[in-house]
Amino acid sequence: MEMLNYPFMQRAFIAGLMIAVLASLSGSFIVLRRYSLLSETLAHVSLVGVSVGLLFGMSPLWMAVIASLVASWLIEYLRSVYGMYSDSVLAIFLSGSLALAIVIVSLAGSFNASLFSYLFGSILSVSVEDLWVMGIFGSLAMALLLVFFKELYFIAFDEDVARAGGIRVTMLNFMLVSVIAIIIALSIRVVGTLLIGALMVIPPVAAIRFGMGFYPTTLLSMAIALISVVIGLSASYLFSLPSGAAIVLCLLLIFIIALVVNRR
Amino acid sequence: MPLKFSPSLFEVNNLNFERQGSLVLKGVSFRILPGEYCAIIGPNGGGKTTLVRLLLGLEKPTSGEISLFGTSQKRFHDWNRIGYVPQRSALVDSTFPATVREVVGMGRYARRGIFGFESAEDKTAILEAMELMGVSDLSDRLIGNLSGGQRQRVMIARALASNPEVLIVDEPNTGVDVESQHRFYTLLRTLNRTKKLSILFITHDIGVIAEDITRVLFVNQTLLVSQNPAEMIRCDEMSRLYGVPAHVVCHNH
Numbered sequence: 001m002e003m004l005n006y007p008f009m010q011r012a013f014i015a016g017l018m019i020a021v022l023a024s025l026s027g028s029f030i031v032l033r034r035y036s037l038l039s040e041t042l043a044h045v046s047l048v049g050v051s052v053g054l055l056f057g058m059s060p061l062w063m064a065v066i067a068s069l070v071a072s073w074l075i076e077y078l079r080s081v082y083g084m085y086s087d088s089v090l091a092i093f094l095s096g097s098l099a100l101a102i103v104i105v106s107l108a109g110s111f112n113a114s115l116f117s118y119l120f121g122s123i124l125s126v127s128v129e130d131l132w133v134m135g136i137f138g139s140l141a142m143a144l145l146l147v148f149f150k151e152l153y154f155i156a157f158d159e160d161v162a163r164a165g166g167i168r169v170t171m172l173n174f175m176l177v178s179v180i181a182i183i184i185a186l187s188i189r190v191v192g193t194l195l196i197g198a199l200m201v202i203p204p205v206a207a208i209r210f211g212m213g214f215y216p217t218t219l220l221s222m223a224i225a226l227i228s229v230v231i232g233l234s235a236s237y238l239f240s241l242p243s244g245a246a247i248v249l250c251l252l253l254i255f256i257i258a259l260v261v262n263r264r
Numbered sequence: 265m266p267l268k269f270s271p272s273l274f275e276v277n278n279l280n281f282e283r284q285g286s287l288v289l290k291g292v293s294f295r296i297l298p299g300e301y302c303a304i305i306g307p308n309g310g311g312k313t314t315l316v317r318l319l320l321g322l323e324k325p326t327s328g329e330i331s332l333f334g335t336s337q338k339r340f341h342d343w344n345r346i347g348y349v350p351q352r353s354a355l356v357d358s359t360f361p362a363t364v365r366e367v368v369g370m371g372r373y374a375r376r377g378i379f380g381f382e383s384a385e386d387k388t389a390i391l392e393a394m395e396l397m398g399v400s401d402l403s404d405r406l407i408g409n410l411s412g413g414q415r416q417r418v419m420i421a422r423a424l425a426s427n428p429e430v431l432i433v434d435e436p437n438t439g440v441d442v443e444s445q446h447r448f449y450t451l452l453r454t455l456n457r458t459k460k461l462s463i464l465f466i467t468h469d470i471g472v473i474a475e476d477i478t479r480v481l482f483v484n485q486t487l488l489v490s491q492n493p494a495e496m497i498r499c500d501e502m503s504r505l506y507g508v509p510a511h512v513v514c515h516n517h
Contacts, residue, residue, distance in 0.1 A: 032360065147378060154370045157362060160350055164320040165426070166343030166374040211406055213363035 003237045011126040012190060012243065016229040018138050019187045019199065024225035025145050026180050027200030028218050031208070032156040037090040038075070038177065040197035042184045045071040045097040047193045049185065050118045051104035060118065061133055064185040071097065072181035076174050121192035121244030134186045141179045148172055153214055190233075192244035199225060202251040206258040224254050271334030272297055273430050273462055274319055279328035281314060288314050292328070292487040296464060298429070301456045303477045304466045310484035312466045313351060316432055319464075320348060333429075344374045347423030349416075351434040351466075356415055358408035364418050365403045368394055371425030390425050397421040397451070413444025420451075430462040431455065449473055 003009045023039075030038050049067030053060030071093055078089045105115060117125045145152070154162040155169055163169040180200075187196045207221035232247030239246075272295040279292040289311045296302060304312050317323045319330060321337060330337040333345060371393065372386045394400045397417040407415060416436055423431055436448070453476045455461040467473065470480070482488040 150370075150373050150376075151378075153366075154373050157360065157367070157370065158350070160322060161348055161422075162370075162373075163322055164343065164346070164348045165371075166341065208359055208361050211409075212361060213366050213404075213406070214361045215366070217361040 003234065008124055008126070009233070009237060011128065011131055012124075012233055013230075014131060015126045015134055016190045016233050016243075016247075017226060018134055019183070019190055020225035020229040021222055022138055022141055022145075022183045023187060023196065023199040024203040024221045025218065026141070026176070026183055028204040028207075028214075028221055029152050029156050029176060030180065031201055031204040035086060036197070036201045037087060037094070038072075038180060039184060039200040041075070041090045041094040041097070042068045042072055042181050043188070043193040043196045044094050044101070046181075046185045046188055047101040047118065048097050048104065050115070050188065050193070051101045051108070054114055055104055055108045060114075061130060061185065061189070064188060065137070065182060067097075068181035068185040069178055072177035073174065076177045080170060080173065117192075118188050119192050119194050120242035121188070121190050121195060121247070122242065126189050130189055137182050137186055141182050144175060144179050148175065152176060190229075190243055191247055192242065195244035195248045198248040198251055199228075202248075202255050203228070206251075206255040209258040209262040211262065224251070228254060272331065273300075273333060274464075275329075275331040275334075276319070277329040279315075279318065279330065280326045281311070281318060281323065282326045283314075287485065289318070289483075290486050292483075294481060294487060296430070296462065298462055299456075299460055300479060301452075301463045301473075301477050302465065302479045302481055303470055303473060304464065304481045304483055305468065305470050306483040312483045313434055315483055315487075316434055316464070316466060320346065320432070344426040345429045347371075347420075347426060347428035347431040349419050349423050349431070349433045349436050351436070356407050360406075360408050362407045363404050364394070364399055364407060364410070365390070367407050367418055368399070368421045368425050371422040375426060389427060393421040393425040396424060411441070411444075413441055413447070416444060416448060420448075424455075428461070430464065432464045434466045435468065445472075449476075452476070 004013070027039065030036055046064035046068040049062075049064035050060040052058070052067070053063035075089050075093055078084050079086050116122075151162070151167050151172055154165075154167060155172060159169055184193075184196050184200075187199065191199055203221040203224040204217070206224055207217045210217070210220060212220070228247050228250035231250045233243055235241055235246040235250075236243040274294075274296040276295075277293050279289055280287070281289040292315065304315065306312050314323060318325055319332070321340075321343075332340045333342065368390050369382070369386075372382070372389060376382065376386060391400070394403065397420055399414065399417050399421055402410065402414060402418070407418060410418065419436070420431075420433075431452075433452070449472055452463055452465065452473070456463050456476065465473065465477075
């Protein structure tokens with residue numbers, strides 16, 4: 001517990017626990033909709049925002065939020081209006097944004113060390129200002145997810161019947177991708193852009209293995225994410241590991257346990 | 265004394281629908297009145313499901329007018345007055361984390377509104393729908409662990425939970441055994457006769473419901489409405505409509 005005496009660890013834990021709740025809650029919806037690659041894609045897009053921020057001396061976190069939001073709307077627009085296959089749209093954005101980020105990084109050529117912390121997460125990098133940004137946007141995202149929880153669940157189960165029943169599916173789909181974009185951009189300090197997808201996808205996938213209804217599955221998913229963040233951040237402090245990688249390895253371990261315990 | 269006027273549940277005027285440049289429905293007009301049990305039949309690709317999706321606002325017509333309960337579809341908001349059981353609804357992902365109670369409860373979401381918690385009225389409606397469909401004892405079971413027939417009953421219970429005035433059922437017997445189909449047809453007849461629920465039923469199995477239905481809508485790009493189902497399902501008439509030799513078997517399920 002000695003690590004909690006350090007302000008940087010206190011900030012890392014506050015940020016990590018916030019992200020764990022938000023990522024696992026929103027992740028449940030994208031996993032059930034076979035849309036898991038969305039988190040990975042938006043994480044890569046947020047890397048473009050980070051690169052632009054570092055290049056032009058602006059806040060990388062804010063730039064990541066903007067880039068991720070704009071991309072999420074474009075992806076949803078192409079999917080719903082143009083009827084393009086979801087996985088194809090995501091693949092285009094994933095590789096396209098990574099290419100753009102690499103070009104920007106190579107043009108600047110001087111902030112590789114900073115970029116490394118955004119790629120893999122760093123417990124040293126969470127500032128007080130970051131916590132404020134995460135607190136404000138995280139609360140907004142949480143409020144939206146909770147208010148529209150039952151509608152999002154209905155859409156995940158059967159989009160057509162939800163729409164026929166008067167649920168505003170298009171508006172809620174845009175809202176969900178926007179919330180996910182914000183959560184991903186907020187997460188990159190702690191987990192890193194390359195690893196945030198795992199925090200969104202693995203907890204619900206592991207929880208689903210236990211064969212329960214949606215509400216207990218969501219709670220279990222949150223518990224798995226919270227446990228992984230606590231263990232991962234502790235391991236990061238104790239063994240000087242990148243925090244994102246440590247958290248994801250914990251998640252993988254829990255996933256393997258869930259698979260073994262629930263062999264069907 | 266003013267005339268007592270009962271508005272149509274659905275009124276469709278000169279409806280046209282094109283998809284990617286090809287005509288799917290042409291000049292379709294009809295009315296469905298309260299209490300009717302209508303079968304929609306026609307060959308595959310003839311536009312039956314498209315017609316239902318247009319009625320439900322899931323597709324936008326190229327031209328033409330649709331009114332629901334006397335209100336233009338563009339201004340219609342009471343979607344919970346219509347229960348919908350889509351095609352292949354019994355084919356559910358086996359791992360989806362949803363209990364029977366949760367799925368039936370979805371039928372009340374639109375009535376509850378955004379901030380609405382489940383009220384006593386919601387709970388009663390859900391329990392009644394589950395009891396009516398005989399799935400109360402499956403309440404805590406995962407939907408993916410049920411048989412095709414059980415899932416089908418759960419999906420109808422979900423549609424009934426909103427206390428609809430009309431039920432639209434689209435070829436619901438995919439993956440369902442014969443015994444469950446028999447129960448299903450009996451239940452539809454009961455709902456129509458005792459609960460006065462209007463039913464719009466897309467099916468290929470017209471012979472099995474021939475005695476129950478009031479009208480037949482034959483859809484094959486255009487629409488042909490028959491007020492006399494027994495006349496329409498004659499072999500020579502069906503052969504003419506489908507364009508292939510047809511042999512109609514009328515049976516008690």
